[in-house]
Amino acid sequence: MSLEFLNELNPQQRQAVCHTQGPLMIVAGAGTGKTRTLTCRIAYLVREAGVDPANILALTFTRRAAWEMKQRIAHLLGEKEFMLPEIGTFHSVCAKILREEISVLGYDRDFVILTEEEQIDLLREAGAKSRPEANACLKQISAFKNRRCAETGAPPLFSEYQAALKQRNATDFDDLILHVLRLFETTPQILNRYMDRFRHILVDEYQDLNPPQYMLVRILTGPDQNLCVVGDADQAIYAFRGAQVENFLNFQKDYPRAEILRLEQNYRSSPVIVKAAEQVVSRNTLRMEKRLWSDAETGERIRIMEVGDEKQEARWIASRIETLLGGTSMFHHDTDRIQAGEDPGHYSFSDMAVLFRLRAQARPLQATFEQAGIPCRLLSGERLDRRPDMRQVRSLLRFLAGPEKDAVLPGMLKASLISLSKTREQSSLQDLIRELSGICHLDEITLRSLKAMALPYLNLTWGTSLPSFLHDLCLGRESDLFDPRAQAVTLLTMHAAKGLEFPVVFICGLEEGLMPYARDGSPSADEIEEERRLFHVAMTRAMKELYLLHARTRILYGSPLPGEPSPFLQDIEEALFQADVLKKKSRPPKKENQQLGLF
DNA sequence: CTGGTGCGATTTTTT
DNA sequence: ATCGCACCAG
Numbered sequence: 001m002s003l004e005f006l007n008e009l010n011p012q013q014r015q016a017v018c019h020t021q022g023p024l025m026i027v028a029g030a031g032t033g034k035t036r037t038l039t040c041r042i043a044y045l046v047r048e049a050g051v052d053p054a055n056i057l058a059l060t061f062t063r064r065a066a067w068e069m070k071q072r073i074a075h076l077l078g079e080k081e082f083m084l085p086e087i088g089t090f091h092s093v094c095a096k097i098l099r100e101e102i103s104v105l106g107y108d109r110d111f112v113i114l115t116e117e118e119q120i121d122l123l124r125e126a127g128a129k130s131r132p133e134a135n136a137c138l139k140q141i142s143a144f145k146n147r148r149c150a151e152t153g154a155p156p157l158f159s160e161y162q163a164a165l166k167q168r169n170a171t172d173f174d175d176l177i178l179h180v181l182r183l184f185e186t187t188p189q190i191l192n193r194y195m196d197r198f199r200h201i202l203v204d205e206y207q208d209l210n211p212p213q214y215m216l217v218r219i220l221t222g223p224d225q226n227l228c229v230v231g232d233a234d235q236a237i238y239a240f241r242g243a244q245v246e247n248f249l250n251f252q253k254d255y256p257r258a259e260i261l262r263l264e265q266n267y268r269s270s271p272v273i274v275k276a277a278e279q280v281v282s283r284n285t286l287r288m289e290k291r292l293w294s295d296a297e298t299g300e301r302i303r304i305m306e307v308g309d310e311k312q313e314a315r316w317i318a319s320r321i322e323t324l325l326g327g328t329s330m331f332h333h334d335t336d337r338i339q340a341g342e343d344p345g346h347y348s349f350s351d352m353a354v355l356f357r358l359r360a361q362a363r364p365l366q367a368t369f370e371q372a373g374i375p376c377r378l379l380s381g382e383r384l385d386r387r388p389d390m391r392q393v394r395s396l397l398r399f400l401a402g403p404e405k406d407a408v409l410p411g412m413l414k415a416s417l418i419s420l421s422k423t424r425e426q427s428s429l430q431d432l433i434r435e436l437s438g439i440c441h442l443d444e445i446t447l448r449s450l451k452a453m454a455l456p457y458l459n460l461t462w463g464t465s466l467p468s469f470l471h472d473l474c475l476g477r478e479s480d481l482f483d484p485r486a487q488a489v490t491l492l493t494m495h496a497a498k499g500l501e502f503p504v505v506f507i508c509g510l511e512e513g514l515m516p517y518a519r520d521g522s523p524s525a526d527e528i529e530e531e532r533r534l535f536h537v538a539m540t541r542a543m544k545e546l547y548l549l550h551a552r553t554r555i556l557y558g559s560p561l562p563g564e565p566s567p568f569l570q571d572i573e574e575a576l577f578q579a580d581v582l583k584k585k586s587r588p589p590k591k592e593n594q595q596l597g598l599f
Numbered sequence: 600c601t602g603g604t605g606c607g608a609t610t611t612t613t614t
Numbered sequence: 615a616t617c618g619c620a621c622c623a624g
Contacts, residue, residue: 061613061614062613062614063613063614089613089614090613090614091613091614092614095614113614130619130620131618131619131620132607132608132618132619132620172614173613173614174614176614177614208613237611238611238612238613240610240611240612241611241612241613357610357611358609358610358611359609359610359611360609360610360615360616363615363616380612380613474614493610493611493612494611495610495611495612496611496612517610517611519609519610530611534611555615556609556615557608557609557615557616558615558616559615
């Protein structure tokens with residue numbers, strides 16, 4: 001029985017880990033080791049406090065976070081010694097519960113989870129005139145569901161939509177949570193069973209809970225109130241999808257016995273970066289008392305660059321990337337010898353990320369990087385579930401998996417599949433996928449993803465594996481497959497960057513109007529605070545070097561924007577940065593290949 | 600039914 | 615600037 005992991009924790013972390021009874025709120029700033037603390041706490045509960053892992057539930061928002069936590073717990077608890085606690089996203093845990101209990105609500109246990117595309121189709125059948133209308137409708141319905149408390153009347157087509165779902169034995173993502181909530185509210189026996197089972201509940205990113213998720217946690221928390229939540233009000237950036245920071249700020253009101261612990265030592269970034277990020281976010285009013293610090297080496301000053309336009313911005317970043325690769329050649333990525341931090345200034349492509357507010361900003365960056373021969377990947381670029389061929393696969397699999405019910409299939413395919421399912425009942429998922437790729441004309445990316453996703457199920461016969469495979473598919477397990485070790489610069493939105501870290505970070509488009517983003521008119525005070533948090537999140541992704549860029553003018557959605565520097569830049573004290581201006585470079589009219597000369 | 604054309608909208612995103 | 619969609623013509 002080893003608890004040596006305790007030695008690697010700082011006093012605050014250890015305090016959080018060793019607190020095992022009653023409600024606990026851990027206020028964990030960016031990069032303060034919150035996942036480590038959470039996982040150690042679970043290990044401690046099991047190894048030291050004698051809690052049965054079966055009595056522990058850990059809830060996260062993303063599958064990545066759940067996966068990460070599982071890995072670390074498995075490591076801390078030892079492979080075979082203990083079973084794993086229930087660790088999963090809100091949605092996956094709810095889906096699991098519903099697989100057991102949903103008959104109470106009048107659905108079949110083999111209900112399907114609709115993707116966005118399928119929701120749209122459903123709405124159009126339910127009476128939406130056009131696609132945009134269905135889109136708007138869906139947005140309203142989802143917003144309505146995510147703010148469950150404000151009973152401001154259901155949006156148009158709401159009841160039609162819900163009826164159609166039920167009629168097809170289907171749910172959408174929002175309903176996964178809402179159904180479980182309803183189950184618990186209306187059926188005390190079921191609630192008591194789960195309450196009795198999950199005696200210790202841990203919630204990650206508590207500041208991001210929307211009302212249904214918040215209520216779910218509240219209702220499921222038993223009389224012992226062994227509820228541990230972790231979060232950071234300064235990283236609340238999802239108000240637009242119903243998250244309410246107030247849940248976090250009010251924790252002690254909801255659970256008066258709650259203890260509050262703060263993790264304030266940042267292990268990720270240089271003191272310069274931590275300080276600057278703090279200075280920016282401390283202008284907010286809606287936050288929790290907390291100060292982040294780092295005792296790492298002071299580090300480079302932040303560079304603030306003023307450039308002419310988005311093209312110049314991209315080019316400057318590209319050339320900077322080349323410099324950071326270690327000087328003269330940019331072919332280091334072929335060799336694996338270069339480790340981040342081994343030799344200051346020598347980074348690999350995957351050590352660097354470019355962050356922006358709007359997806360629309362990615363294009364010029366991609367174009368320029370391609371010209372410069374810099375490999376890059378756009379994170380959360382294409383969603384696999386939006387591919388038409390993947391969609392087809394999904395309905396085919398559904399058809400094969402269940403009683404044929406409402407399979408919406410082109411007749412021709414239906415015919416070939418019936419024969420397929422007859423002849424293939426003894427064969428493997430692998431074979432099935434091969435067959436499917438023929439029938440659906442899958443493109444290479446889709447096929448590769450499908451194969452990767454099927455990997456865990458390959459040794460089962462498809463009769464047993466298909467339902468679980470399909471279930472995974474519906475919960476969107478597909479987007480896991482991006483390779484985090486890809487030798488490429490990462491391009492991503494500031495939102496998508498949350499939870500990630502990179503030695504070198506470029507944040508671009510830091511102009512008034514873009515950051516904070518003013519869609520139409522000027523943003524409200526609340527919105528500005530949220531944008532400021534977003535900028536804070538972006539800054540704290542950087543470990544060693546941080547570059548902040550703003551352009552004097554920028555073409556966005558086809559028309560030019562004026563470019564005052566973002567007011568957020570004013571909040572950083574001068575000692576922490578070095579500012580440079582890139583003068584307009586007179587370019588001969590020839591556009592092609594012109595840029596190559598720069599490198 | 601299919602391909603061309605023109606119009607409008609275009610934060611941020613997970614599951 | 616770009617993309618997707620609705621609509622229309624063949």
